[in-house]
Amino acid sequence: MAIDSLVLGAGQEVGKSCVVVSINGKRIMFDCGMHMGYTDSRRYPDFSLISNTGDFDNALTCVVVTHFHLDHIGALPYFTEVCGYKGPIYMTYPTKALAPLMLEDYRKNMDRRGEDEQFTSDHITECMKKVIPVDLKQTVQVDKDLQIRAYYAGHVIGAAMFYAKVGDAAMVYTGDYNMTPDRHLGAAQIDRLQLDLVITESTYATTIRDSRYGREREFLKAVHTCIAAGGKVLIPTFALGRAQELCILLEDYWERMNLKVPIYFSAGLTIQANMYYKMLINWTSQKIKETYATRNAFDFKNVRNFDRSLINAPGPCVLFATPGMIVGGFSLEVFMQWAPSEMNLVTLPGYCVAGTIGHKLMSGKPTKIDLDKDTQIDVRCQIHQLSFSPHTDAKGIMDLVKFLSPKHAILVHGEKPKMATLKERIQSELGIPCYCPANNETVTVPSTHYVKADASETFIRSCLNPNFKFSTYSSVDKSYLDSKYSKAASGLQVSDERVAEGILVVEKGKKAKVIHQDELLLMLGDKKHEVQFAYCFPMHTERLQKTRTEELPSADTLLCDLDKCTLINQLSMKLSNELSDANILDLGEQLQVESFRVSICSKNSCPHRLSHSVHNDSESVFLCCHWSLRDEKLAWKIISIMKSSSPHTT
């Protein structure tokens, strides 16, 4: 069994996330994003790799979308409406609610730029009708075999990591996530799962970011200083996510500092988005959920709607205006008015696309900006750059992978050289095989397959009763300590033997069964066999013989019983001297130490006698030894003692 991951997008790049995973005959498409950097065919994932014939409904079991960012959802209307996929699509409730806003916004912008329309408004509506919303930690049975479950991912509202399980094979696709909370969203949260594969984003594969508090502090300080001096603050921002985060930050600060300066939201998307946020309280951070009992945190107290007439009103204010990066629209309009005054402040998002005014402002402070041939803006205002990012950093990725401890990991959504570094780290530090495939490559990893087995009653009963054993250094083999796996060994160890007592029996044509070890013989109808070791060796007894000849003239006869006993007796004394702690039993004709038995061999050709040692020495007597496996060491020790010191010293 294996899991195949076909990376259609975001392989060694950021953009158009799309991974098709086949597990046990099921095929799931995770995310269906578009690349914002291209306008040609590279904009969308190459769907033809899924199915040549275009019969996506049979090729895919379902589509799962993690969150509403365009690089994760942008290609969805195209895929469903243009390519004709009609199967189920899963996303969380907030994603379903907010995705149309995003797509529509994108479509309008495309329109404005005069590009070809990839999909229409109707397409979006139709596409959304196919979406099945899921809740967090809700296990959805997609079909008989496939289960999916969403976990909180932070990042943006409604972002989720998805767990998918077919049979015994299980995997997690993280989408984008954030391991540290921000002002309105919590940190990613997932259970400890048994996983074969984790596919994780790696936007910051090598970066370790500082605490966000520093950035917040800078931002608040800049805003506060500006309004304290009577200036106006323009915050051009995208409507969803960042606007709410910053607004909560400011609102909280206003509250604490008793500030009365107005905060405005420009009309448009932002108001609508706020409305959604108010409804999606469940998906925010602990703090906002807690305060919800008294007040909805998105019911901003100090926030008012902006009116065009207020642009030139006197006095300080803070304004959130769309679109971000000042590409046009209202934020540009306000910027043109406010930029010429030194008192005013413009905060820019961390990333601005080249060619936008935002980008120009960021790359060195210009004094004049040429808007077009006729218009020139005099820029004297202060510029503050925000560098908030809702992605986790390298440490966060490592922490998550460590926590989940999957058997394999795949990195997507990152830059190639950085991903290679992270891949090395995951492999060396965590010992997890890791891959970072390029686009349109397939990675195959083995998956878990469990065999269902019945259990016998005795086994179940034995499982109910604890059966732990303790061991200490002395009983642990030294070689074991030195070995690579010695980590777990320590002074005092405890183990529970219950499982070891079970025996898996697989009979032909029958279901596998686990039985208790005592039952095995019964079941097989067989007797118990035990491995016995035997060794027969000569012992020189010259001195012994000599003394004896005087008494017994016919010395060549076999040693009589009495002599045997004397010899054994002498051996016994010898051994008890050497092995002080062993329990030596002298049974007359034979000697027993644990399972080791030695007696004088009376046979001429003992089968246990090694051939080369057979040299018919009349002056030797043969000792025949038997022992079972567990006393092997002891046995050889005794034999060497007996060999080294023939009892003639007596």
Next chain:
Amino acid sequence: MEQHVMNSIEQSLNNNQPLSSQTLASLRSLIINPTTSDSSLSSLLDALTRSLRLTRDSVFLHHCLKLLTDLSARRPHLSPFAVDLLRSDSLFSSASPRLVGESLSALLSLTSSQNDIDAARFVSLCLGPSVPVRLWLLKNAEKFAIRESVLLAVFLGFTRDPFPYVRKAAVDGLVKLCKNGDFNDRDVIEGCYCRAVELLRDAEDNVRSAAVRAVYDWGKLLVISSEERNKQDSSDAVFIQLCCMVRDMSMEVRLEAFEALGKIGLVSEDILLQTLFKKVLGINKDKIYKPIKVFEISASAAAGAFVHGLEDEFSEVRMSACYSLHTFTVFSSQFAGEALNLLMDMLNDDSKIVRLQALNTMHHMATCNHLKVEEIHMHSFLSTLFDSCSVIRSATRKILKLAKLMKLELFKLCIDGLLGNLETYPQDEVDVFSVLFHIGRNHGKFTVLMIEEVSTELEPAFGGKLGFDSTRVAAFLVLAISAPLSNESDVCGVPSRIFSYAVTWLGRISYALSDVMNRETLLAYLSKCSRSSTISLADFKIKEALPTVKGDMPSHLCSEVGSPVSMPLWQKGVETFDHHHQKLFLGKSGTHLEYGLRECDELRQSVNLVFRKVKDLWSLVQLGCTNEALKAIRACKEEVASFTTDSPGSAGAVAFTLQYLRVIKLLAAVWEHLMPTKKLNCYGVGKLELLLGKLDRRLREIRNKFIGLSKAEELQILELIVVACLLRLSKIEICCYDTAMKKLSSIISHVEILRKGGPIEPSHFIIEVKKLLNDIGSSSGGSTCKPLLFKKLIDSFSLHQFVLGGSPRHINAELEVPGNDSENPLPFIPGIPASIPLAITLYNVLSEHRLWLRISMGEESTQFVFLDLNLIRSSDEVREFTFVAPFYLTPKAISFALRVSIGIECLQENVHQVKAFGGPKRELAYLCPEEEIFLCKSTKW
């Protein structure tokens, strides 16, 4: 009715039939009925006993159990019989685990004392297949008297149980065991620690959070049992291990981890710093710790632990992280500096409690002299002065009082912040003025510069009309008048007219400064300053009169204590007040009294803060990190030494605290010799004996040199004396058994007397000691030495926080021979007694005290002279007089030196000493350092 029921029981029993459920029901009614006679109840018990032998039916057994519990609950005098019956095999050996569990809990609820379910039965019940019973037994294991070794095996075994709740109960059991038990076997400790570490990766949140506690507790034992040179490393390893858990997905586990982190006292600086950076520091890159042979952990695992904690989604975790930080800021200033960067950001936190905790941690840093505020912090720090929550504002101001600012800009920012605070929240005026005054005193030069800048604002408006109506002006005036009191040497330059302006604000200012000086003092001070056109010599005198600030102490250390920025007492200045006088004076008006009390309270608070610190330090001593502990105690001593002692009663409190610290320091030094790793060698014996002798002396002093201690306080001191005795007893090498035992029993009887006199409870430790004494006394006439027993007792001792409630008075003395030094010796004639005129000042000596002058010449001859206090007519508080002491044994020499000191006879010491020449009968505690007196053969002859 009774008879009827009994008959039917009798009948069925005679037929060897078990009781029917109907009969059982009627039995129950008999038991519940209060009028049922005792005789029928006891025959009922008999019947139950008999029928228990007849049947094994679980329904019947269940009924029976219920009846027995009811019976013993209602008729306490029959309860022993019922309990006996419960204990009998019939219930325990039942096949139903539920019944067994229920009968066990019934047993527990009925008998309050020891429950002697034997170990074998306990283990076999645990090992039985019923999970609920197992869980119940594990949770209640400590209520049964079962040997630790058995419990340890059971708990350790069940950490492998497949049921998570059983695992959790087992781990909890291990934690309890570790706290109460006495484990010396390194193998056991390592085994438990390893198991706990393994469980940190358990799939269940509950088990993980229990495992965090276990790692902390067993880790502590691991550190203790490590060899001296490995201690630091093992402690670091445990710390790092806990750091690994701060990114757990479960909030409870994270919270638990931070709580545990804060409790670890000993961590090396590199590791601590690493917790503040997510990037692995170069120094920690390849550092690997091996707390146990087979177990290793890399230092990089600690990376950013606190950063994550402070960024956590849950305010509980953030607060806990803030709190944990404060433990470590004491140890390393570098760590404190880096932590401050993070803490400053916490001031923007949305949760009020987190902000408050961050400020508290900063305050703690300031008291440790580790707070270095920099310019980039100022904005967020000062913004808390505008916080809508008054508690936060006052916490910030508390820090500002202690702040030592390096730059003028920072100073200005602070003043601006405070003025802004005042403007926005006029209700804070009193506190803001007080802060301004303190801040001004701490930064005299900056204050002068600042006042120069704003002096135009302070001037009256045109037309000679005084327009002092703005609070802002008042604030500047407060700042201005603080300048001359600054401890920075060359501060002068505040124009004198400012002081006269300030007089017009006298009411408001004096109200705000009531913790520093009262209205009369303030008025006197202001008028004094305004009279002289420049800061003259007279003003200087005032400054000197400020007894607070010792030249070598950084001022923020002095004021750190919260309050006691000195108040000029004018003792040696213009007007003269002595303590006594002042007290009377204070007694006159309510406000003044209040002021005195308040000052006292603040001092007491800071002193108690020190006591708390000492208590926390004790864990270090127990861990065996004696050097660290001694270092910290030394720091405490310095801190206490810098407290001002000019308000009435404060001198005693400070002296007491110092003495207490000395005692603890010695105790810690002696404790080191008890550590199992420490081998006592010959040299050690001598040293230990010396230390113990010193400890005894200190304890004698603390017991005898202070009056006005409450009973609870006295009890705590007695406890320390008991510990000292036990320490002596536990070392056979140096112990004089009989004397020590006698002393111990006398102390214990003293404790008894104290206890009888009032509602105070001796600690568990004292009770244990008492028990042991009784045991020894009863067993064998008390001549056998049992060092191990004493050792065990000592191990159970843990330092309680000393709480100073009242203000103890310090008995001390000053001794001087005016005009005598080695160049101007006193004359004497060899062989004829010499007279030595001594100027003696006694403080707080009561007439019932017996004082002795100890005059010694070299090592050989010592002479005691009794000081009869009745001859000196003076108050108890201060007695100043001249006493001419005779010295009889003048040697035949040209010159010699004598050492004189005053000792107080320790009336509470029972052990008499036989001294010749009519010296003191008991040990002396000395009230002043020895004074050397020089004598020279008179040449006038």
